[in-house]
């Protein structure tokens with residue numbers, strides 16, 4: 001086995017509120033191999049975005065990392081200063097957020113933003129950077145790259161802006177790209193194109209990717225492996241095919257049933273998980289999912305189940321579904 005590119009161990013994040021620290025992420029551990037796409041999935045509020053933000057040190061008070069280690073290519077990122085982390089962001093880790101405007105400077109041209117980013121991180125002359133910027137805009141499928149190069153962000157459509165953000169995330173040749181809901185804010189017609197673009201560029205550049213989404217359909221198309229989050233905890237990881245064919249955790253199975261899919265007659269079916277994810281400060285004792293779980297028993301209410309290996313998965317459940325997905 002190759003050494004992981006990214007290694008996250010016992011990552012914990014808290015939110016300070018009224019003098020108390022509420023857990024946002026509770027000892028989350030996962031690895032991403034070089035060139036691998038890890039999908040992070042879970043309902044709204046599960047802590048997916050916080051995991052991404054904690055890795056690139058973009059948490060601001062009242063949020064703070066309170067434990068755990070983050071290692072990228074053998075280097076401990078959690079020990080770096082804010083200033084050192086700024087160099088890691090952009091150069092070694094690129095990112096794409098839901099709203100492209102959070103990554104773009106509204107007053108600079110697209111060309112300037114691309115060339116500045118590349119020249120900050122790579123030894124390129126002005127004209128080399130210019131040439132590469134045009135080439136990146138071409139690769140992201142933007143029509144008339146020379147026009148886009150000279151344009152300001154507000155002159156582009158939402159879909160075009162997200163293509164630019166993807167070019168910005170990749171142009172310094174990072175080892176890892178963190179993409180947090182990269183298609184959620186876009187028109188449905190554009191979403192599939194954007195996913196295809198991310199896939200193509202991932203294959204072309206060999207960069208690893210942490211792909212955060214609430215959409216299991218996106219995961220199925222894109223990810224090699226999946227990590228399922230619930231109430232700030234990681235509750236199941238597995239290879240994508242295996243997770244989809246035979247989830248072990250009842251929450252994962254519930255998420256799959258809640259994803260619209262056609263039945264044998266071609267009719268779209270969805271079955272929502274009853275109840276909702278607990279809010280911060282209201283996470284129940286034991287397994288956080290137990291109030292919504294039809295398999296729960298006394299022990300589930302008493303102590304949190306540890307992540308345990310079973311059939312190539314890791315799942316945190318005392319009563320996992322059988323291999324094959326049957327109860």
Ligand SMILES: Nc1ncnc2c1ncn2[C@@H]1O[C@H](COP(=O)(O)OP(=O)(O)OP(=O)(O)O)[C@@H](O)[C@H]1O
Pocket residue numbers: 015024042043044045046047048049050051062063214279280
């Ligand atoms: N600045 C903040 N102030 C208060 N609560 C916050 C803040 N940021 C995050 N939270 C809380 O932390 C928890 C985890 O949030 P996070 O944004 O990681 O969820 P998520 O899984 O990314 O959800 P979504 O799918 O909606 O993006 C949620 O309960 C959220 O309300």
Ligand SMILES: [Mg+2]
Pocket residue numbers: 048049050180
């Ligand atoms: Mg989020």
